[in-house]
Each structure stands twice: as C-alpha cells, then as structure tokens.
Amino acid sequence: MPASAESYRLFQAAAAVIPSGASVAPLSQPRDPVRETALHREAVALLPGRRVIPAALWDAPTHQEEGADFLIVAGPRPSPPPGTLLLETERGTVWRRVRR
Amino acid sequence: MKAGYLWLSSFACLPLAGWPLLAHPGYRTLSLAARTGLAFAAGAALLSGWMTALALVGLPWQPAVLVALAGATAFALRLSLSNERTALETPPFEGPAGLLEKSAVFLSVLSILAALVAAASSAATSADLILLWGAKAQAFAAARTIDASFLRDPSLVYMHPSYPPLVTNLQAFATQAAGRFAWGAATLTFPLLIAVLACSLPGALRLTASRRIAWAASALAVSALGFLGGELGVGGNADPWLWTFEALATAILIGPAARSGAGQLLAELLLAGTSAAKVEGLLFAAAAVTLFLMLRRREVRIGSAVAFLVIPSAVSLGSWFLFEATRHVFYGYEQYGRFLDVHWDRLSLVLSGIGHALWSAGWALPYLLPLAALLLAPARHRLLWLPVGVSLALCAFSVFTYLHGDPDPSGWISWSAGRIFSPVPVLLVIGAVGARPEQH
Numbered sequence: 001m002p003a004s005a006e007s008y009r010l011f012q013a014a015a016a017v018i019p020s021g022a023s024v025a026p027l028s029q030p031r032d033p034v035r036e037t038a039l040h041r042e043a044v045a046l047l048p049g050r051r052v053i054p055a056a057l058w059d060a061p062t063h064q065e066e067g068a069d070f071l072i073v074a075g076p077r078p079s080p081p082p083g084t085l086l087l088e089t090e091r092g093t094v095w096r097r098v099r100r
Numbered sequence: 101m102k103a104g105y106l107w108l109s110s111f112a113c114l115p116l117a118g119w120p121l122l123a124h125p126g127y128r129t130l131s132l133a134a135r136t137g138l139a140f141a142a143g144a145a146l147l148s149g150w151m152t153a154l155a156l157v158g159l160p161w162q163p164a165v166l167v168a169l170a171g172a173t174a175f176a177l178r179l180s181l182s183n184e185r186t187a188l189e190t191p192p193f194e195g196p197a198g199l200l201e202k203s204a205v206f207l208s209v210l211s212i213l214a215a216l217v218a219a220a221s222s223a224a225t226s227a228d229l230i231l232l233w234g235a236k237a238q239a240f241a242a243a244r245t246i247d248a249s250f251l252r253d254p255s256l257v258y259m260h261p262s263y264p265p266l267v268t269n270l271q272a273f274a275t276q277a278a279g280r281f282a283w284g285a286a287t288l289t290f291p292l293l294i295a296v297l298a299c300s301l302p303g304a305l306r307l308t309a310s311r312r313i314a315w316a317a318s319a320l321a322v323s324a325l326g327f328l329g330g331e332l333g334v335g336g337n338a339d340p341w342l343w344t345f346e347a348l349a350t351a352i353l354i355g356p357a358a359r360s361g362a363g364q365l366l367a368e369l370l371l372a373g374t375s376a377a378k379v380e381g382l383l384f385a386a387a388a389v390t391l392f393l394m395l396r397r398r399e400v401r402i403g404s405a406v407a408f409l410v411i412p413s414a415v416s417l418g419s420w421f422l423f424e425a426t427r428h429v430f431y432g433y434e435q436y437g438r439f440l441d442v443h444w445d446r447l448s449l450v451l452s453g454i455g456h457a458l459w460s461a462g463w464a465l466p467y468l469l470p471l472a473a474l475l476l477a478p479a480r481h482r483l484l485w486l487p488v489g490v491s492l493a494l495c496a497f498s499v500f501t502y503l504h505g506d507p508d509p510s511g512w513i514s515w516s517a518g519r520i521f522s523p524v525p526v527l528l529v530i531g532a533v534g535a536r537p538e539q540h
Contacts, residue, residue: 004227041258045235048242048281054255 007039007074010091011046014072017086017094020049025065027055029075034059039074071095103278104285110277117170118143124178126362129190134303137296138366141344144270145373146170149416151269155246156423163277181361194311201312204319208298211326215291218330225287229336232259237271238281248427262430265420266376267338287335293344298322304348308355309533317533321347324466324525331461332518338378339519345373346384347526353392354483354534359399364408372412379433385413387493391486436505443503450502453513461518470528477535484535487527
C-alpha cells in the first residue's frame with residue numbers, strides 16, 4: 001500500500017479521537033523530515049478543524065511539535081512514549097501530550 | 101457515503117443555475133443533452149464568479165443564495181439576448197444515425213465508464229486533491245468564504261495561494277451542501293465532467309459539421325481525455341474542469357454560432373470559466389479571443405465581440421486578483437523564476453522531458469491520433485488556426501515556463517507536462533472539424 005494511503009487511514013482514525021480546535025503535530029517514527037513534511041500536508045487536509053503544527057517544512061525540521069496538544073506518529077510506537085496513548089493502529093499511534 | 105452522494109449531487113445545481121440562459125429560444129437548435137451540458141458549464145462559471153465576488157465584498161456564502169444569484173444572472177443574460185438577432189443557425193436535418201454515429205456514441209459511453217472505474221478505484225486520484233484543491237476547498241467551506249488567513253499561512257504556501265478560484269469555489273460549494281468534504285466523491289468529478297463533455301460537445305460541433313463528423317470528433321476527444329485522465333491521475337483536480345470549458349468554448353468559436361449574440365454570450369461564459377479554472381486558462385482565453393478576432397474580423401462586429409468575449413473573463417479574474425491584493429495574499433500569479441531569466445541551455449533537456457512525458461501516456465497515441473485527424477482532414481479552412489494556434493501558444497508557454505526556475509526541471513516536467521499538454525488533443529480534434537470548409 002502506498003505511504004499516502006497508509007497515512008490517509010491513520011489520519012482518518014485519528015480524526016475520531018482528536019477534538020475539533022485542538023492542536024496536533026504529525027510525526028514519523030523513525031523521525032524523518034522528508035516524511036514529516038508530507039505528513040503535515042496530508043494532515044492539513046484530513047484533520048479539518050484542528051490546528052496542524054508542522055514538525056517539518058520543505059524537508060527541514062521545525063521543532064514546533066513541542067507546542068502541540070496531540071501527536072500522531074506514523075510507524076512503530078515511539079519510545080519513550082511522548083504522552084498518553086489514545087489510539088494504536090497497524091499504521092501508527094495517537095498521543096495526548098502531557099504538559100509538565 | 102451519504103455525504104459523498106450529497107457532495108456530488110450538489111453539482112446538479114449547476115445546470116439549474118445555467119438553464120435560464122440555455123432555455124432561450126436562440127439555443128433551441130442544440131440538442132437537449134448539449135444544452136444541459138452547456139448549462140452545467142455556464143452555471144459553474146456563474147456560481148464560482150458569484151462566490152469570488154461575495155468573498156471580495158466580505159459576504160458569507162450560502163448555497164441556496166449562490167444558486168439563486170447564478171440563476172438570476174443567467175436570466176438577466178437571457179434578457180440581454182431578446183432584442184437582437186440571436187438564434188443559432190439550424191443544422192440541416194439528417195436521417196437516422198448510421199453505424200459510424202452509433203460507434204461514436206458507444207466509444208463515448210465506454211470512455212465515461214472507463215473514467216468512472218479509474219476514479220472509483222482510486223487509480224485516477226490526483227495527489228493534488230489532498231495537497232491543495234481539497235484542503236483549500238474544505239477550509240473555504242468552513243469559513244464560508246475564500247479564507248485569506250489560510251492562504252496567507254506561510255506553512256501552507258505549497259498550496260499555491262495565487263491559483264485561480266473556480267475549482268476550490270465549486271468544491272467548497274459542494275462541501276457546504278454536503279456538510280463535509282467528501283474525498284471519494286471529489287475524484288468522481290473526473291468521470292462527471294467527461295460525461296458533461298460527451299453530452300455537450302457533439303451538439304456544439306454539430307453546428308459546424310455534419311452529424312457523422314461531429315459525433316466522431318467528439319468521441320475521439322472524449323476517449324483521449326478519458327484515457328489521459330486515468331493515466332495522469334486527474335481525479336479531483338482542476339484539469340477536467342479546464343478541458344470542459346476549453347473544448348466547448350473552442351467548438352463554439354470555430355462555428356457559425358460565434359456570429360450570433362447567443363453563441364458569443366455562451367463562449368464568453370465558457371472563457372470566463374476557463375480563465376478562472378487554472379493559471380494556463382488565462383493564456384488559453386487570451387489566445388482564443390485574439391485568434392477569433394483575427395480570423396473572423398469580417399464576420400462579426402469587433403467592438404461588441406471584444407466586449408462579449410473579454411468582459412466576463414476580466415470581471416471573473418479581476419475580482420480574484422482584487423481579492424488577492426486587498427487581502428494581502430498575493431499580487432497576480434506566482435512565477436517560476438524571473439520572467440526574462442530564460443535558461444536556453446536547458447532546451448534539449450526540457451524538450452526530451454516533455455517528449456518522454458507525452459510518450460509515457462499510451463505511446464503518445466492520445467496526441468498522435470488527433471494530430472492524424474487534423475492532418476488527414478480533406479481541406480484547410482482558415483478557422484482551423486484558432487484551435488491549432490491556441491495549442492501552439494499553450495505548448496510555447498509551457499516550454500518557456502520549464503526554461504525557468506529549477507536547474508533540473510526533469511522531475512517537474514515528469515509530473516506536470518502530461519497535464520499541461522492534455523488539452524491539446526481536444527484542440528487538434530476541433531481543428532480537424534474546423535478545417536472542413538463546407539460548414540463555414
């Protein structure tokens with residue numbers, strides 16, 4: 001299955017657990033700014049009503065994901081966990097970030 | 101699923117909006133199918149025009165109001181035809197359809213079904229649907245206007261904020277009607293528009309040529325576009341809209357209809373749609389109007405023809421440029437490098453890249469067959485130069501653009517050239533119809 005179809009399904013699933021108005025950053029695991037640039041573009045389309053924060057733009061990291069309420073991680077479950085796990089699918093995970 | 105049906109069926113409002121104009125007696129020589137398809141295209145141009153105008157003055161979109169405004173405008177345009185010689189000339193009566201005509205209909209139906217299968221299976225889905233067209237339309241529907249803050253967002257500059265608004269407007273209209281953006285339904289606009297073309301192009305060409313030629317030419321054009329659309333992945337993007345407007349406008353401009361007020365009015369709406377659908381649509385409209393005025397200057401009143409053919413596009417695109425400028429989104433269109441910074445040393449690279457892109461879509465048969473139809477046409481009437489000249493202008497513009505910007509344009513050409521050149525087959529086919537002198 002093409003990568004875009006994988007992430008399409010992940011974002012469709014994530015849309016069910018991320019509330020409207022929340023901020024969300026899509027990441028890849030392992031981290032890859034090229035992949036995260038593509039993920040950001042897809043997330044803008046597939047997560048309407050949420051504020052999508054880019055972890056990478058034009059294939060360069062932005063480090064802006066720190067400010068997001070939720071993280072969508074495409075690929076295997078990250079370690080250590082970046083927050084509270086909300087959803088896990090074959091294609092990735094959705095996390096609520098824990099504010100310190 | 102329900103939202104998808106609603107999303108797609110909302111486009112039934114387009115022929116309703118355009119019908120008050122197409123119901124004018126001046127268009128009664130066209131078949132019902134042709135008038136319905138032309139009403140769809142005219143309604144699309146009017147509805148999108150009103151959406152841009154309302155965004156410009158800061159009024160929110162409401163689907164019912166938009167349809168009413170577009171329909172009222174079509175009715176007002178119909179009234180403008182009342183006091184002049186407007187009727188299209190009636191083509192001579194022909195008997196029952198023969199084998200060639202039936203084969204042409206069969207080929208067109210087959211092309212629509214192939215486009216439907218390609219779109220429904222996601223094989224024809226455009227990557228740009230998610231990257232820009234759908235994402236923008238969704239945001240605009242939520243804002244109930246063209247969302248300038250969305251277009252100004254520097255992290256979203258890849259969405260090409262200066263792209264003209266027709267396709268995002270119409271997709272936003274459908275999104276408002278359905279309650280959400282329906283990605284699957286959006287890809288089905290490809291077979292929908294192929295069907296619109298298959299319904300209306302035969303009737304538009306019938307004004308110029310015999311039924312046998314008109315139907316055969318339409319079938320060739322529709323099958324070429326159906327095939328190219330599947331190969332190039334245009335489901336959900338702007339290309340099928342552009343094809344529809346360009347093909348119908350050209351078919352009218354080469355025929356006797358362009359001598360009448362009714363024909364010129366219809367062509368004007370189609371050209372307005374063309375110039376608001378894609379960036380290269382502006383070049384198409386400018387080239388088509390210029391060539392029309394050059395080639396048919398003795399048949400029409402130049403002043404009224406210029407007004408008929410230029411004002412709607414100027415209003416349609418002018419309101420978009422004004423919106424962009426007043427909201428500090430952009431000024432004019434994006435450019436790929438400085439205009440005069442032409443890298444002629446890349447010419448062979450660009451030409452070979454274009455050749456490869458065209459060849460990769462069915463060994464270039466969608467281009468070569470229409471070219472053969474043009475070259476084998478039994479005569480060379482001057483009006484063939486309208487579609488052929490526009491094709492040459494589009495090709496020259498594309499090559500010129502590829503000579504700018506990126507030091508290695510190979511990747512850029514490979515994913516864009518097929519779509520940029522995709523209107524050419526239809527224009528060549530229409531050129532083959534226009535080349536026949538007996539109808540002029």
